[in-house]
Amino acid sequence: MTTPSSRIPAEAIDSLLLDTSPYLSCNDCFAQIDTYVEGLIADPTYQDIPMQVHLHACGVCAEEAETLIALLRGEDG
Amino acid sequence: MTLMQPAVSRPSHERDDAWVSDLADSGPLGHAAQQQLHELLLRATRHQVWRLRHQLPGAGSVDLDDLAHQAADDALIGVLGKLETFEGRSRFSTWVYKFGILHAGVAVRKQAWRHREVALLDTYEPVESSSGPESHVQALDLHRALESALAADLTPHQRRVMFALLIDQVPIDVLAERLDTNRNALYKTLHDARQRLRASLRASGHLDSGSTGRRS
Numbered sequence: 613m614t615t616p617s618s619r620i621p622a623e624a625i626d627s628l629l630l631d632t633s634p635y636l637s638c639n640d641c642f643a644q645i646d647t648y649v650e651g652l653i654a655d656p657t658y659q660d661i662p663m664q665v666h667l668h669a670c671g672v673c674a675e676e677a678e679t680l681i682a683l684l685r686g687e688d689g
Numbered sequence: 690m691t692l693m694q695p696a697v698s699r700p701s702h703e704r705d706d707a708w709v710s711d712l713a714d715s716g717p718l719g720h721a722a723q724q725q726l727h728e729l730l731l732r733a734t735r736h737q738v739w740r741l742r743h744q745l746p747g748a749g750s751v752d753l754d755d756l757a758h759q760a761a762d763d764a765l766i767g768v769l770g771k772l773e774t775f776e777g778r779s780r781f782s783t784w785v786y787k788f789g790i791l792h793a794g795v796a797v798r799k800q801a802w803r804h805r806e807v808a809l810l811d812t813y814e815p816v817e818s819s820s821g822p823e824s825h826v827q828a829l830d831l832h833r834a835l836e837s838a839l840a841a842d843l844t845p846h847q848r849r850v851m852f853a854l855l856i857d858q859v860p861i862d863v864l865a866e867r868l869d870t871n872r873n874a875l876y877k878t879l880h881d882a883r884q885r886l887r888a889s890l891r892a893s894g895h896l897d898s899g900s901t902g903r904r905s
Contacts, residue, residue: 620813620856622828625835627855629887629896632880638861638872646779646787670876672794672861679737679790684783686736 632669636662641673649680705781712772727765729782733789734760734796741794744801756796764792798860807859807867811848813839831895838889847882850875 620628644663651658667674711722734757742753768788775784813836839848853859854875865872890896 620835620852622832624856625831628835628851628883629890630883631887632883635877635880638876642787642791646783650779650783669880670861672798672872675741676737676787676790676794679733679740679794680783680786682740683733683736683786683790 630669632665634662634665636666638666638670638673641666641670642676645673645677645680649677649684653681653684701780702777705777708781709772709775712769723765723769726768726785727761729785730761730764730768730789731757733786734758734764734793737790737793738797741797744797748800756800757793760793760796761789763796764788767792795862798863799866802860802863807853807864808857809849809868810852811845813848813852831890834890834893834895835886838886838893842885842889843882847878847885850878851882854879 641663644660648658648660648663651660667677708722708725711718712726713719714722735754738753738757738760742748745753745756748756768785771788775781843851850864853864854861859867861872861875865875868875887896
């Protein structure tokens with residue numbers, strides 16, 4: 613049972629006001645996550661701004677990206 | 690070309706092409722390719738279920754492995770259904786892993802939230818302030834502007850989605866299922882709500898124009 617929260621904690625304000633532009637949908641993130649993660653592993657300075665913005669804003673997609681990175685690094689290691 | 694050939698004899702993209710081609714085979718070759726695909730998916734689902742096991746405190750190792758197997762079975766169907774969309778921009782194994790990870794994550798969160806109520810509130814109380822005395826007035830001003838923007842500039846649906854995802858920390862796929870919608874639609878709702886709040890606070894001078902953050 614979740615206790616409903618009707619108060620906004622101060623630490624949530626930055627999240628409410630997060631700039632999520634350029635917009636990238638979860639579907640588009642999923643479509644590109646494999647190439648993005650391979651690019652990141654090959655070059656830690658690899659940049660893909662829409663992906664980075666989305667992963668900063670979407671906890672579930674970010675969690676999936678972290679798992680994919682860990683899985684591939686485990687294989688490579 | 691088949692899976693029977695030594696893997697080291699060909700570049701990875703050629704092995705990927707052969708594997709994808711074998712998966713379309715209706716005979717023993719296709720069956721072997723699907724088995725290999727399922728093993729790969731199981732590796733991904735086990736990895737993800739293990740990473741997220743803290744969300745299922747009552748589950749033992751057998752329960753977790755069952756969940757990983759179920760997710761791998763579901764992911765196999767997903768991969769086979771999307772096979773023609775594989776363009777070879779990543780390794781095939783990486784492309785496959787993401788399906789396993791997705792299905793395992795969804796399964797764990799669904800299990801973790803199955804007895805939990807999701808409150809869909811579109812009302813709120815004044816923002817709690819944790820700032821010190823020096824910045825108290827400034828923080829209070831921002832909080833009031835934010836409350837005003839939340840009330841005036843967002844729809845009830847936008848407020849409900851925003852509060853559920855960002856305040857109550859409901860996972861986006863769990864909320865999507867409860868609202869009979871999808872992750873994409875909820876993320877778009879959240880994006881639009883954030884844009885409206887930012888525009889409102891920029892207009893009132895509480896957010897720097899063109900900046901990514903609020904004024905300190």
